[in-house]
Every structure is written in structure tokens, then in C-alpha cells.
Amino acid sequence: MAIIVNHVSYIYEEGTSMAVHALKDINLQIPDGQFIGLIGHTGSGKSTLVQHLNGLIKPTHGELYYNGEDYYSQGFDMKRLRSKVGLVFQYPEHQLFETDVFSDVCFGPKNLGLSKSEIELCAYAALKQVGLEDEYFYQSPFDLSGGQKRRVAIAGVLAMKPDVLILDEPTAGLDPKGRDEILDQIARLRQETGITVILVSHSMEDVAKYVDRIIVMNKGGILFDDTPKQVFRSYRKLEEVGLAAPQVTYIMHEINNKVFPVDTDVTTLEEAKSEILNALRK
């Protein structure tokens, strides 16, 4: 059991007239190796929650546990936690700063106090994990394309060898191919290493395609926490809170209502295709 969130609440600017109750009594268990999608409208509390998970924000009430240890107990190694629970912010390429790609990725492990050869091994492995070719290693990160820069930024977090990787909208602003490349790479990484991945996303199609569990946030609370099929079955409720089902789910509803009976729990294109072909064969 990697992370437990126990009755966590968070209030911004508590005790002032500006107080905002951003998280309300959140309970979550995040076991090792899951691929989790975290969705919710702007301002629903997603970012506040993920910042709690790697100790950037301390809860106003409640506790967080990493492998059974309370984040805020005496002697808890917060620095180690931050390397084990890696957080990739939105537009992470804005945080690149070194003169070449390789040095930038070395920055994280360097701060962990590793030896030079260990640091370089970590950085090399991370750049390989995000699929960046050797020829770019000594280029300035600023000369790379948008998608490449973003991969370098993700490598910077992977170089610390996290057990949990949290990505806050890793595909915002990328072209469709760039979106697929990044998410395919992350899915492959997870298969190869067994790392836990939490994907914060506004794309219902991406979430449906990749994750095995969806957490839906609304007004600082958890509205749903279930498999994609179960969550998207409540698409009317999702619409009420500013979200939606994947486009393909709506298409299946239309077909079911107007053409022939098909399974409307479909959330991915492949499922839709075989479902329609099956229905026609009957």
C-alpha cells in the first residue's frame, strides 16, 4: 500500500474572509502499480490534492501516509518522499533551465546526494525511458520541439526513480501525435517498471484509453472513484459537474437509440468497433 489519504481537508487562507475550502474530507488509497486518472473541472481541487500527495501542501485536517509512515510525524524524510512521489507540473518545460538536456535531467538526482556516476546513470536511464534519442543529450533544451521539451522535463522527475509518478495535464497544448506519443510512453514505462501513475487530465478520451481507475473530483470532494466503465456510465452526472464521457460513448448511445442495440458502456474506439461489427453480424 503506497499512499493513504485519511480524512484530509485543506482550507486556503484559513481564518480570513478569503478562506476557500479546497479539499473536503478526502479519503483515498493508492496501491502500488495502478494507473489512475484524476478528472474534475477547473477549480475542483485536483491540483491541491496532488500537491498534498508529494508533501508540497500540508493538510489543514487529516493525515497522509506513505508506506505506513505519517508524512508529518517526527523524523519523516520529506526529501525522500518528494523523490519517491514525483510530480510533473503543467507546462513543465517552463521549468527547464540548464544549458544542455543532460545536465537538466541530472539536477534532481544531484540534489539527492548521489555520486557523479550514479547521477549520470539515473539521468541516462530516465532519458531513455521517455524515448529521447542520444543526439539531443547535449543540445540546449530550448532548441527542442514542444513535445521533446516536455519529455525532457518528465525525465527530470523520472531520474529520481520515483515509485509514484503524478502528471498534471502532461498533454496540454501538444498536437494529437504529441499527445499519443507522451501517453504511450508513460503506459509503456508503467508496464516495464510497475510504477504507479496518476494522470490529471481534461481529455476524457485519453483517460478512457489508458487508466484502470478514475477519481472524479467536484467542489473539493470525491464524486466517483471507480473503473472507467462505471464512471462514464454516469455521464449525465459528469456533465452536471462540467465533465463529459468520451465522444465514442455518446456515439454508442445514439446508435443504441436509433439504429440497433449495442453496449453503451463502451469507452474506447476499439471496443466500439468490435461492438458494432458484432451487432451487425447478429
Place this chain on the structure above:
Amino acid sequence: MGIIKAGKLAFEYIRRDDEGNVEGITRAIDDVDLDIQQGDFIAILGHNGSGKSTLAKHMNAILYPTEGTVWVDGKDTKEEKYLWDIRQNAGMVFQNPDNQIIGQVVEEDVGFGPENMGIPTKEIWERVEESLKAVGMYEFRKHSPNKLSGGQKQRVSIAGVIAMHPKCIILDEPTAMLDPNGRKEVIRAARALNQVEGVTVVLITHYMEEAIYANQIIVMDKGRIEMQGTPKEVFSRVEELKRLRLDVPQVTLLAYELKKAGLPLPDGIITAQELVDALKKQK
């Protein structure tokens, strides 16, 4: 001549190293001809670095052509005397809602543009009211912009542009940072402006399903126009679009996959209704 016209447009920028020495020249726009008519709804698609935003920045004289000419409402953008006319006629909305809003109150922010144009106060308020109504944000006129959602902020940005009574509005990835509802709100507002007010809309986007409302899609690659046509025509070319790092709406892809599996479906299905109609014929 249309509202926005480009003739043999090219744009180059010089790459320099740390010491300022010239490293090379990048041709971001390469020989583009374009003629956008008043009242059009144009979507521009293209992968990151294909030249879409550079092209858009020529449409309101943020960038000037290296070669060729751009005319906005018949005025050459290189002529300095036309600069303010052009910026007023072709308004621009950018990706990030948080760095285009300056007012403390929604209605003040929307009034900023017309105020700078020297419009009399009474008319400014009329314009603010009609603009906020056009994007469905009138009830928020007394709110502070930083309490709004992303989609609401983008609609305020759009209202700020239309308060200047432009003939054309250019939206450069206005939905990239928004949640599903925010995306819907912004696209709905853009369509309403186009259909009700007759404003020309140029929409740059990475969301293929937003492009189906356009009457014309332009696909850019390497600074050139690679494809141009109606959504139906462009989205019929699934493999070519994928090669250009793009995609098609999910319904189009589903129809395409079904066709590959042997169903005799027509090309270029872009709405669920079209797929439903086509499937009915299969029974």
C-alpha cells in the same frame, strides 16, 4: 478581396547563438496564399511548429511578412498608418486565460479596448453590455475575473475583443487549457458570434472535433498550406492527417475503422448523426 488576404506570404526569423551570432534562418511561413471572406469560419490545424500561430500573428500585424503581403480589410499590414485600424478590425484571443485579463471587474476589462479607441463613455457601456451578452457572460459583469473558471475567463477575453467591433476574430488555441465544459462554452460563443453577428472567425486548435463547425479547414505543415477544404473533405484523408501528426474526430475515426473492417460506409463522416444514418442502411 476578402477580409484577410495573404499573397505569397513568407516569414523568416534569424536564429542566433548566445553571443548574438547568426546560426541560421528558419522559414516559418513559406509561400502562403490565403483569401478569407467576411463571415467565414476558418479552422487552422497543424502540428506544433507547423507555422499556425506565426500565420495567425500576421493577421493582426503582430508580425510583418518577410516576403509577400497581408491585407486586413484591404489594408496592407506593413503600412504603419493602418496599424490601429488593423488591430481593431482583427482581434486576437490567446491560449492562456490568465494573462489576457487586466480589469478588476469583468465589465471594466471588456471596456478597456473601446476606451482606448476613444469611444464616448455612454457607447462604451452599450458595447460592454452587448459583448457580454453575446458570449453569455452578462450576469457576471460585476464579478472579479479571477473568480471565474477558465472557460468563463476566455469568454470575457472574447467579449473584450468584440467590444472593439472587429470584423474578424482570431482565436489561437483558446481551449487548450480548459476542461470539457469550458471548451464547449468557448466554441459555442465563437459559433454564435459567427452565425448571429456575422463576425469572421479564425480558430486555431489541436482538438479536431472543434474544427467540424468550420466552413473551411486549413492544414499547415512546414509553414505551407498542406490541405484546404470543407471539414468533410479534409477529414476524409485520415492517413494523410496522421502523417502530419494530426488526427480526426473520434466518430470519423470509428467510421474509418469500420470501413476498413469491411462495412461499406461513406468517407468523411464527421457527426454521430451521419454515422447513425449510414449504419441504418447496413441493416
